[in-house]
Amino acid sequence: MQTGAITGYIDVAQLVLYAFWIFFAGLIYYLHRENKREGYPLESDRSGSITVQGWPSVPDPKTYRMANGDTVQAPNARRDNQPPLHEGAYRGAPLQPDEATDDLLLAGVGPGSWSDRADVADMTYEGLPKIVPLRVAAGFGVAPQDVDPRGLPVLGDDGAEGGRVVDLWVDRSEMLFRYLEVDVGGGSHVLLPMNFARVEQRRIRVKSILSHQFARVPKTRSPDQVTLLEEEKIMAYYGAGTLYATPSRQEPLL
Template sequence: MGTGAITGYIDVAQVALYVFWIFFFFLVFHLHREGKREGWPLELDGKGDTLVDGVGGMPIPKTYELANGQGSRTLPGPAPASYELKANSTGPSAGYPVEPTGDPMVDGVGPAAWATRPEKPDLTIDGEPRIVPLRVDSDHKVNSRDPDPRGCAVIACDGKQGGTVTDLWVDRAEPLFRYAEVDVGDGTRLLPMTMARVSKDGTVQVKSIRSDQFIQVPKLANPDQVTLQEEDKITAFYGGGTLYATPERKEPWL
């Protein structure tokens, strides 16, 4: 047997398989840790001072430079301050469902919960606000073959009019409409297009909330731009309505 002829007494295929298994194990371990840069460590229900790192511990902090002069972020880092959970656990230990103590849609409970995000608008690659109303962006318009809901009524889940569409907000990055701006009498509110259905005559149907709840949708600080935090709160309000808008929605089907 010549020098280096290891294939005569070593199963190369089996060695390659073992090497792959070891590599794959460390790959999964690495990806699992990297996935915990945000949202970790976990906080146990009702025990704000008890944090759980999970399997494998936490990754080494890494600093990311943000685009458009927005500074930098180090992750994992100090967790942003969260809002008070206005709900009580229905059981003696962690993991039990919670029962809201107030208005869950306003308090951010369950499907109406929102995450703490920056009070800054999402930006395009050019550093401009990504989501804006058509009144400040003349480059976009409604396709002539599509219904234009501007000036049309918004009908809520109770069959009543909750407001009137006054404008549409376009996503400059992928051009599509993200929100409809609705006049509710006491100013305007945003309605996510994913929570609405536009009929051929332009009328907008909303199944998630009642007509009287449109006025409770979070307001914008700037009428011509929406921040990441405002987007989260607005979407959470409509999402919460799918469970909390009417009393009968809270009960189980079975």
């Protein structure tokens, strides 16, 4: 027999190859199972009592320690707190808002859909709230060569004034402005994402929603912080306006 051969038909190199195949198959199985820690089991469109998890099955719960000291288990039985939806006339039809939803901008469908993220503020590496208004962000301000939007009117797509800017919210990690804080009257303030606003010399223009719709933008619990879930809902509201702000926007272009 040659060097390294165990028998006339098996040698060490062949055993190593077989061991690698077994290890690699086990690795694929492990990674595919770990991939099901979030989003599983799936929801069946036939019955709520059906568990859809496929093969391999969902792994046992594992506890994760978060940066703020909290613990989270995954997978878990927590359901997304999404607005009620229903299908169209047949299975597979686009989801439609529930009949009880009186405002399509808050229905959570299409461009207004949102993810059920954690209802806590995003933090910087130093443990401070990441996105805050300038009134509490020492050392940040508007560059002298740029337009300071504070005090400017905010116009909806109908050309009418929906409110006035009272402050800017800065991302202390990325060094940029994320939101405009808008006073919509009655002591109520809402956030306007910068990517939905066009800052001009004497006004702020918003194409996604109309002037009267600013009052229904989802609010923040804290006047100086915004949570990840609140950001999702605020962005979704303006996103929904691109399709649902007026009845004509829901019609086909041709």
